[in-house]
Amino acid sequence: MSAIATPATPAAALPARRANPLLIAWFALLAAGMAIGLGAWFYQQSQGLAATNMRNTVMWGQYITFFMYFVGLSAGGLIVASAGRLFGAARFKPIVRLAVLEAGVAVMLAALFLLPDIGRPERIWHLFRYPNLTSPMIWDIAIVSVYFLISAVYVWLYTRADLARAGSPLALGTGTTEAWHRRDERLKTALAWIGLPAAILLHSITAWIFGLQIARGFWYSAIMAPLFVSSALVSGTGLMILLALVVRRAGKLSFRNELVSYMGGMLGVFIAVEAFLVLSEMLTAAYPGAGFEADPIARLVVGPYSPFFWFEVIVGLAIPFVLLAVRRFRMDVRLVGLASVLAVVGIFVHRLNIILNGLSYVTVPYPPGVSIGTPQPPGTDSFSLSLFYVPSVVEWLVTIGVLSFGALVFTMAVLVLPLREKANGEAAEAVR
Amino acid sequence: MADKVSPIEALPPASREYGEIGPVSDKPRWGMVVDQERCIGCWSCAVICKSENDVPLGMWWNRINTVGEAVDTPFLEQGNLEMHWMPLACQHCENPPCTKVCPVAATYKRDDGIVMMDNERCIGCRYCMVACPYGVRVFNWGAPERPTEFDTGMVAARPVGTMEKCTFCVHRITDGQVPSCVWSCPAQARIFGDLNDPDSRTSHLIRDREGYQLLAERGTDPKVYYLPPRRRRGL
Numbered sequence: 078m079s080a081i082a083t084p085a086t087p088a089a090a091l092p093a094r095r096a097n098p099l100l101i102a103w104f105a106l107l108a109a110g111m112a113i114g115l116g117a118w119f120y121q122q123s124q125g126l127a128a129t130n131m132r133n134t135v136m137w138g139q140y141i142t143f144f145m146y147f148v149g150l151s152a153g154g155l156i157v158a159s160a161g162r163l164f165g166a167a168r169f170k171p172i173v174r175l176a177v178l179e180a181g182v183a184v185m186l187a188a189l190f191l192l193p194d195i196g197r198p199e200r201i202w203h204l205f206r207y208p209n210l211t212s213p214m215i216w217d218i219a220i221v222s223v224y225f226l227i228s229a230v231y232v233w234l235y236t237r238a239d240l241a242r243a244g245s246p247l248a249l250g251t252g253t254t255e256a257w258h259r260r261d262e263r264l265k266t267a268l269a270w271i272g273l274p275a276a277i278l279l280h281s282i283t284a285w286i287f288g289l290q291i292a293r294g295f296w297y298s299a300i301m302a303p304l305f306v307s308s309a310l311v312s313g314t315g316l317m318i319l320l321a322l323v324v325r326r327a328g329k330l331s332f333r334n335e336l337v338s339y340m341g342g343m344l345g346v347f348i349a350v351e352a353f354l355v356l357s358e359m360l361t362a363a364y365p366g367a368g369f370e371a372d373p374i375a376r377l378v379v380g381p382y383s384p385f386f387w388f389e390v391i392v393g394l395a396i397p398f399v400l401l402a403v404r405r406f407r408m409d410v411r412l413v414g415l416a417s418v419l420a421v422v423g424i425f426v427h428r429l430n431i432i433l434n435g436l437s438y439v440t441v442p443y444p445p446g447v448s449i450g451t452p453q454p455p456g457t458d459s460f461s462l463s464l465f466y467v468p469s470v471v472e473w474l475v476t477i478g479v480l481s482f483g484a485l486v487f488t489m490a491v492l493v494l495p496l497r498e499k500a501n502g503e504a505a506e507a508v509r
Numbered sequence: 510m511a512d513k514v515s516p517i518e519a520l521p522p523a524s525r526e527y528g529e530i531g532p533v534s535d536k537p538r539w540g541m542v543v544d545q546e547r548c549i550g551c552w553s554c555a556v557i558c559k560s561e562n563d564v565p566l567g568m569w570w571n572r573i574n575t576v577g578e579a580v581d582t583p584f585l586e587q588g589n590l591e592m593h594w595m596p597l598a599c600q601h602c603e604n605p606p607c608t609k610v611c612p613v614a615a616t617y618k619r620d621d622g623i624v625m626m627d628n629e630r631c632i633g634c635r636y637c638m639v640a641c642p643y644g645v646r647v648f649n650w651g652a653p654e655r656p657t658e659f660d661t662g663m664v665a666a667r668p669v670g671t672m673e674k675c676t677f678c679v680h681r682i683t684d685g686q687v688p689s690c691v692w693s694c695p696a697q698a699r700i701f702g703d704l705n706d707p708d709s710r711t712s713h714l715i716r717d718r719e720g721y722q723l724l725a726e727r728g729t730d731p732k733v734y735y736l737p738p739r740r741r742r743g744l
Binding site: 124125126127128131132133134136137194195196197198200201203204206207208209211212213214215218286289290291292293436439440441443444445446447448449450451452453459460 | 565566567568569572574575576577578579580595597606609610611612613614615630631632633634635636638639640641642643644646647648649650651652654668669670671723724727728729
C-alpha cells in the first residue's frame with residue numbers, strides 16, 4: 078500500500094453533513110487503490126497473463142488464492158445468520174446485520190478475483206453459453222452467484238424495516254406494519270433453511286475444484302470439502318469478530334464484550350477442528366512414506382515453502398487456540414481480537430499452501446520438466462521442474478484494487494444501512 | 510486453420526508412403542507408440558513439432574524427459590548405469606481429466622479419440638492444465654515470440670490467453686499422414702496407428718513389447734503407449 082498517494086476526490090459520494098476528515102482520507106485511499114488496480118488490470122490485459130508471475134508450472138497463483146480465501150471469509154454470515162436462526166442463538170442478534178453484509182461483500186470479492194485470473198475475460202459469457210456440467214468450476218460459479226443473491230436478500234430483509242421507517246427508497250416501498258414484520262420473520266427463517274445448505278455447498282464445491290483432481294496428489298482427498306468448511310468457519314468467524322470490533326469502535330454497532338468472548342470460544346473450537354482435519358489428512362497421505370500423495374507432504378514440511386506451513390501451524394493454529402482456549406485470555410477482548418487476526422492470517426497462509434504446494438512441482442518428475450511458457454533469456458533453461466512462485470507487482474496492484482473496491486462497498490454499506498438493532502419498539506424481533 | 514493447405518499432395522509417392530498411416534479400421538482410434546529402446550533423446554520430434562504447429566518461443570507441445578535425475582545423464586539401476594528418455598506430449602487419454610474440468614467444453618475428445626482444443630471458445634482459466642497429470646498443456650501467457658518473423662507450420666497460431674497442446678497433428682491425419690514427430694524421428698522410435706485395428710503396427714508393438722501407459726494407475730487410459738527398453742544401454 079505504498080504507492081497510494083494519488084489525490085482523488087470521492088468526497089462527493091458522502092453526505093455533506095458528515096464531513097469527517099478521517100473518512101474522506103479513507104475514501105481517497107480506497108479510490109486511489111481502485112484506480113491503481115484497474116490500471117494494473119488494463120496493463121495486464123495488454124500484456125497477457127505474462128505480466129503475472131504465473132507460468133506453466135504454477136498456473137494458478139495469487140488471484141485464485143484470494144478467490145478461495147474470500148469464499149471462506151463469507152462463512153461468517155452463515156454461522157451468525159442462518160445457524161443462529163435455525164438453532165436459536167439469540168445472542169448473535171446485535172451483529173446479524175453486519176454478518177450478512179460481510180458475507181455478501183466477501184463472496185462478491187471472491188467472484189471478482191476470478192476476473193483478472195482468466196486469460197480472456199471478454200469471453201466470460203461463454204460460461205453461460207457453453208456450460209460444461211462436469212466441471213466443478215461451473216458449479217462453483219453457480220453457487221457463488223446463488224450465495225451472493227441470498228446474502229443480498231438477507232441484508233435487505235434485516236434492514237428493510239428500519240429503512241422503511243426512515244423513509245428510505247431502499248425499502249422498495251415496503252411498510253412497517255405488524256403484517257410486514259411477520260412476513261419478514263417467515264422469510265428470514267425460510268432463507269436460513271436455504272442459506273445454511275447453500276453455504277456448506279459453497280465451501281464444498283470450492284473445495285471440489287481442487288479435491289477432485291487426481292493429477293494432484295496433494296489435493297486428491299475426500300477430506301478437502303470438510304477441510305474447506307472448517308477453514309471457512311475459522312476465517313469467517315475470525316473476520317466477523319474483527320469487523321464487529323471495528324464497526325463498534327466506529328460507533329455503528331453496540332454489543333457487549335460477552336459476545337466477543339462467546340464468538341472467541343466458537344473460534345477456538347473451529348481452530349481445533351481445522352487442526353484435527355489437517356493432521357488427519359497429512360498423516361493419511363504421509364504414512365506410506367513415498368508416492369504421489371506422500372511426496373507433496375514431505376515438500377510441505379521440509380520443502381521450499383515449509384516456512385509457510387510452519388507459520389500456519391504455529392501462528393495460525395497453535396497460538397490462537399491457546400489464546401482462545403484459556404478462559405482468562407478469552408475474557409480479554411484485545412486478546413480475542415489478536416487471536417482472530419492470527420487465525421484470519423493463518424487461514425490465508427493455509428490457502429496459499431494448498432495452491433503453492435499443490436501446483437509448484439511437476440507431475441511427471443523427470444528433468445527438464447515442464448516448459449515455462451514464456452521466452453527465457455539466452456543461456457537459461459526454458460523448462461522447470463519446480464517454479465518458486467512469488468506474485469508479480471501487477472498481481473499485487475490488481476489485488477489491492479479489488480480489496481479497495483471491497484472495502485469501499487463495505488464502508489458505504491456501513492454508512493448507509495442501519496446496522497444497529499433497535500433495543501425496543503416494533504423493530505426488535507421477537508426472540509425465538 | 511482453413512487457409513493453410515497441406516503440401517503433402519505435392520510430395521513424390523515414395524516420400525508420401527514413408528509417412529502414411531498403416532492399416533486402419535472402420536472406426537479408427539488414433540494412438541501412438543514411443544519406443545524407449547530406440548529413442549536417442551535428440552529432440553528432433555520436439556523441434557519439428559514447434560515448426561509444424563507454429564508453437565512460439567518458450568512453449569513446447571512435445572518435450573524429451575530424461576528418466577532419472579538430470580538431463581541426458583545416466584542413472585543407477587541395480588548397480589548398472591542406464592540411460593533412457595521419455596518423450597512427453599499430450600497422451601490423448603481415453604478418459605481425459607482435462608475435458609471433464611473445462612467449464613466451457615473448449616477442450617473435448619473427438620470420436621476418433623483425439624483430445625482437441627477450441628481456441629475460439631477457451632476462456633483461459635487454465636483449469637485443464639491443473640487437471641492434467643502429465644503437464645503437457647501450454648498456455649499462451651503473453652504475445653507470441655518466434656525465432657522467425659513469419660508464422661511457420663500448417664496450422665493457424667492460437668490467440669493469446671488461451672490454452673494449446675499436441676493435436677496428434679490432426680491436420681496431417683486428415684491427409685492420411687502420420688504426425689510430424691513420427692516421420693521426423695531419426696531412430697524411428699515413434700509409431701502412429703489405429704488402436705482399434707488389431708493389425709496396425711501400434712497394436713502389434715503394444716502386444717509384443719508389453720507397451721505401458723504413463724501413470725496408468727490414475728485411470729486416464731492414455732492412447733500413447735511406451736515400449737520399455739529391453740536391454741541395458743549403459744557404460
